[in-house]
Amino acid sequence: MEDIITLDYGSGGKKTSSLIEETILPFLGNPALDELGDGAVVEGAEKLVFSTDSFVVSPYFFPGGDIGKLSVCGTVNDVAMQGGIPKYLSLGLIIEEGLPAEHLKRIIGSVSRTAEEAGVRVVTGDTKVVEKGKGDGIFINTSGIGILACPGLSPKNIRPGDKVIVSGTIGDHGTAVMLARNPDLVKGDLKSDCRPLNMLAQALYGLGEDLRVLRDPTRGGVATTLCEFVQGSGNCVILDESALPVSPKVMSACDILGLDPLYCANEGKLLAVVAPERAADALALLKDIPGGEDAAVIGDITDAHPGKVLVKTRFGALRILAKLAGAQLPRIC
Amino acid sequence: MNSESSVYKLMEVCGTHTMAIARAGIRQLLPQNVRLISGPGCPVCVTDQSELDAVLDLSMEKDVIIAGYGDMLRVPGSTRGDSLARRKSLGARVEIVFSPVDAIGIAQREPDKQVVFLGIGFETTAPGTAMAIKLAKERGVENFSVLCLLKRVEPVLRVLAKDPDFDIDGFLCPGHVAVITGADSFGFIPKELGLPAVVSGFEPEDIIRSCSMLLSQIREGRAELENQYKRAVTGEGNLLAVKTMEEVLEPSDCRFRGMGTVPLGGFSIKPEYRKFDAKARFGLEYKDVPEPAGCRCGLVIQGKIEPAGCPLFGRVCTPADPVGPCMVSSEGSCAAAYKYSWEE
Numbered sequence: 263m264e265d266i267i268t269l270d271y272g273s274g275g276k277k278t279s280s281l282i283e284e285t286i287l288p289f290l291g292n293p294a295l296d297e298l299g300d301g302a303v304v305e306g307a308e309k310l311v312f313s314t315d316s317f318v319v320s321p322y323f324f325p326g327g328d329i330g331k332l333s334v335c336g337t338v339n340d341v342a343m344q345g346g347i348p349k350y351l352s353l354g355l356i357i358e359e360g361l362p363a364e365h366l367k368r369i370i371g372s373v374s375r376t377a378e379e380a381g382v383r384v385v386t387g388d389t390k391v392v393e394k395g396k397g398d399g400i401f402i403n404t405s406g407i408g409i410l411a412c413p414g415l416s417p418k419n420i421r422p423g424d425k426v427i428v429s430g431t432i433g434d435h436g437t438a439v440m441l442a443r444n445p446d447l448v449k450g451d452l453k454s455d456c457r458p459l460n461m462l463a464q465a466l467y468g469l470g471e472d473l474r475v476l477r478d479p480t481r482g483g484v485a486t487t488l489c490e491f492v493q494g495s496g497n498c499v500i501l502d503e504s505a506l507p508v509s510p511k512v513m514s515a516c517d518i519l520g521l522d523p524l525y526c527a528n529e530g531k532l533l534a535v536v537a538p539e540r541a542a543d544a545l546a547l548l549k550d551i552p553g554g555e556d557a558a559v560i561g562d563i564t565d566a567h568p569g570k571v572l573v574k575t576r577f578g579a580l581r582i583l584a585k586l587a588g589a590q591l592p593r594i595c
Numbered sequence: 596m597n598s599e600s601s602v603y604k605l606m607e608v609c610g611t612h613t614m615a616i617a618r619a620g621i622r623q624l625l626p627q628n629v630r631l632i633s634g635p636g637c638p639v640c641v642t643d644q645s646e647l648d649a650v651l652d653l654s655m656e657k658d659v660i661i662a663g664y665g666d667m668l669r670v671p672g673s674t675r676g677d678s679l680a681r682r683k684s685l686g687a688r689v690e691i692v693f694s695p696v697d698a699i700g701i702a703q704r705e706p707d708k709q710v711v712f713l714g715i716g717f718e719t720t721a722p723g724t725a726m727a728i729k730l731a732k733e734r735g736v737e738n739f740s741v742l743c744l745l746k747r748v749e750p751v752l753r754v755l756a757k758d759p760d761f762d763i764d765g766f767l768c769p770g771h772v773a774v775i776t777g778a779d780s781f782g783f784i785p786k787e788l789g790l791p792a793v794v795s796g797f798e799p800e801d802i803i804r805s806c807s808m809l810l811s812q813i814r815e816g817r818a819e820l821e822n823q824y825k826r827a828v829t830g831e832g833n834l835l836a837v838k839t840m841e842e843v844l845e846p847s848d849c850r851f852r853g854m855g856t857v858p859l860g861g862f863s864i865k866p867e868y869r870k871f872d873a874k875a876r877f878g879l880e881y882k883d884v885p886e887p888a889g890c891r892c893g894l895v896i897q898g899k900i901e902p903a904g905c906p907l908f909g910r911v912c913t914p915a916d917p918v919g920p921c922m923v924s925s926e927g928s929c930a931a932a933y934k935y936s937w938e939e
Contacts, residue, residue: 269683270669276915277915446697575620578624579622580620587915
């Protein structure tokens, strides 16, 4: 059948990878892009980190945030995960005709507050309006530039013995948005974890080479990001299921919806791989900063099963975690 | 038990059990001579290919909105790569709902469209589907109908047990179905099939306990019905739900993938509610289509082979590019095996 772009290509999992590798990189590949990091390190007066991200969330207001907050956090976090201290953002708005002006004001107010919190300035922007039916209220693109403060972060640095750390509870954003789309289904006050991560990331930069890699597990969740860390390498991640921080509310919502928190998006959590002897320091640094209180060591890097991510269940069995195949869908019963 | 070297095969017939077993890694924890086999418990997987193709065709009709559970979206049609997800990308209106009542809501909001709810599932989802049909009648929602693909557990288990190759030593009975039909509805397994049966819950601890109860029965030479899931399942079940189901639906012969027609294996909508029967409304006909080449879903569903026993498993057929439904339904045994096991 003729190839078409289905929603699965936007899920952040395998299909998204194939789109990037087969359709985008062959045309646009260059050393900075080929790294496929959250941002690119480029030459300038100083080394810079440059990143871009687009935001199409529905509904655009959700518990714990909105598309404006998300569009600042997303790019700020990508720059920070690449070792950059985020400084400047661009803001591109694609607005569907009919969007209430009041909604736009709320969204821009949110951009402003979040930018202030993250210490970045929006220095350039663009606005387009498309016909009714050709957008979903509002889409936003942001690009961000940061000064490289922690060079060399990459999955290539990971080695057996390292520890995997997450900065807090997982699955909050994906579950909150899913519930916001279906308010009648599960009553609950789940909130997105959407927040700038640059202060948490900067706290870890001091670990130097003992900090191997940082990544914020957005679409595709913790599972997909960990798969990206080890795929094609000699390393394996063994996650400890009982150490995974999942809030009871997220766990219940996932049970009802048939979702797995390991695959749900996060917008305010980072994954760090650190040298084993610095894991305790990293944890202490994170726990000291707002948003890092629930940080935990969740797994080990070994060379037992190269390229794979395994979870040790609370019963002691091992199961594999693969990249998300397509968007997570709620199930029958 | 005959001897310690005998192999004991326990069959679960509920997709949620299949996933829970794989997710907690229960197979690895059991003694090597105890094997858990997945039976025909995944409602999407047992749906016949001809019916799925009819759904895909219907989705392209003008002014039709297909509403269904998320599981249905990626189930492959008989042409490789075809699915409701693909049809949606090509312009079909396909809405994921959590309940058939949500589909009535869509019909009320969009009176110019025909909303067809895909009634999929066993007795677990049948009462909700029946309720929605009643509700549509009460509210006079004329543009709502149900494509009834609902299945019944008991008849298909009877057909399985009659198969000459059948060699299961006990059944883990589906707790969700039993919440509706009552634990007693599985009494035929010990009484008529002469096999141990335990109605089981869905936490890993429930399943392990239920396996242990089944093995005790086998060891002691008993064949009884036991209820491990007493916190949710009574002997008689949910009488109100059963009454609603019986008011709107009636047992009818039904095709199962790879198994042919199972006598009284499904539900159809009673004549009084025919107005809401999408099959009648759209004059749907189910055309016989061959299984996709090489696909062994029909055998997997019956527990005759394990997912890894299919030559396509994990090579040609993956969750991202599935050939058969067992690889794509969230409750399918192949999906569970692909997603969670690592010893393939």
